[in-house]
Amino acid sequence: NAGVTQTPKFQVLKTGQSMTLQCAQDMNHEYMSWYRQDPGMGLRLIHYSVGAGITDQGEVPNGYNVSRSTTEDFPLRLLSAAPSQTSVYFCASRRRQGVGNSPLHFGNGTRLTVT
Amino acid sequence: AQSVTQLDSQVPVFEEAPVELRCNYSSSVSVYLFWYVQYPNQGLQLLLKYLSGSTLVKGINGFEAEFNKSQTSFHLRKPSVHISDTAEYFCGIRDAGGTSYGKLTFGQGTILTVHP
Numbered sequence: 001n002a003g004v005t006q007t008p009k010f011q012v013l014k015t016g017q018s019m020t021l022q023c024a025q026d027m028n029h030e031y032m033s034w035y036r037q038d039p040g041m042g043l044r045l046i047h048y049s050v051g052a053g054i055t056d057q058g059e060v061p062n063g064y065n066v067s068r069s070t071t072e073d074f075p076l077r078l079l080s081a082a083p084s085q086t087s088v089y090f091c092a093s094r095r096r097q098g099v100g101n102s103p104l105h106f107g108n109g110t111r112l113t114v115t
Numbered sequence: 116a117q118s119v120t121q122l123d124s125q126v127p128v129f130e131e132a133p134v135e136l137r138c139n140y141s142s143s144v145s146v147y148l149f150w151y152v153q154y155p156n157q158g159l160q161l162l163l164k165y166l167s168g169s170t171l172v173k174g175i176n177g178f179e180a181e182f183n184k185s186q187t188s189f190h191l192r193k194p195s196v197h198i199s200d201t202a203e204y205f206c207g208i209r210d211a212g213g214t215s216y217g218k219l220t221f222g223q224g225t226i227l228t229v230h231p
Contacts, residue, residue: 004158033218040124042205042223043159058218090158092219103149104219106158 002026006091006107013081013114021076021110023091029105030096032074036060036087037109043090049074050096081114088112117142119206121222128196129230136191136225138206145211148189149219150180153203162204165189166211176200201229 007022025032033048045058049068063085065077074093078085088111092104122137140146147166151159163174170182180191189206206222 035221040223042119042121042221045218045220048218092159103161103164104151104159106151106160108156108158 004091004093004105004107006089006110008110009108011110011112013078013112015081015083015114017081018077018079019081021078021089021091021112023074023076023107024072025074025091025093025105026072027093027095027105028071029093030071032068032091032093033058033104034064034066034074034076035090035092036085037090038087046076046089078112081112083114086112086114117146117208117210117220119208119220119222121204121206121225123225124223125226125228127228127230130198131195133194134192134196134200134227136204136206136227138189138191138222140187140189140206140208142187142208142210146208147211148180148182149207149209150174150178150189150191151205151207151221152176153205153224155202159205162191196227196229198229198231200227202227 004025030051034046035043037043044060047066049055088109091107094104095102118141120139149164150162153159163172165172165182173179203224203226207219209219
């Protein structure tokens with residue numbers, strides 16, 4: 001039972017490069033989200049999705065794009081990486097609101113460094 | 116708008132001592148409350164959650180938390196810690212209604228270090 005799988009685990013980019021962080025879950029969760037974790041700031045929500053074809057912005061969406069073409073996958077795209085995007089990124093999923101009030105299930109994170 | 120404040124960024128304790136990690140929140144609506152733990156180089160795992168009912172909630176690994184509505188607090192406690200409890204702990208809240216699509220707002224985190 002894989003849960004939430006994030007790839008890659010580590011990535012180094014140069015300023016201006018683009019890349020996609022992958023996230024997949026095998027629990028048939030409707031809700032998926034991306035957080036970034038920075039020291040002293042906790043986790044901040046970047047984007048989220050409540051189902052295939054539906055996405056919305058979180059607290060810190062600038063510089064990131066997302067799409068949700070399937071229930072399982074929720075990739076996060078950095079179009080032009082900046083040093084301020086150096087962070088640890090977590091993908092998380094859960095069953096939709098109102099169904100058992102289920103908690104978030106987290107992936108193990110992607111550590112991104114932008115030089 | 117919702118916010119969560121974890122009052123201590125770092126808490127050092129000795130093994131077998133009791134510990135309390137403090138969490139205060141602000142919200143204009145009813146919320147669900149959560150505590151998550153993050154071990155080094157891992158994602159977050161749920162420790163416990165408060166949805167409704169009894170204000171004292173028991174979680175995994177001997178942790179418990181008490182919801183205090185009047186003080187808008189949800190402090191995490193353990194009567195006797197172990198070395199293996201060394202980790203970062205996050206308090207989180209989520210709108211109990213259906214308008215926020217279940218977005219979870221986290222505090223800044225508290226690093227618990229247990230010394231032998």
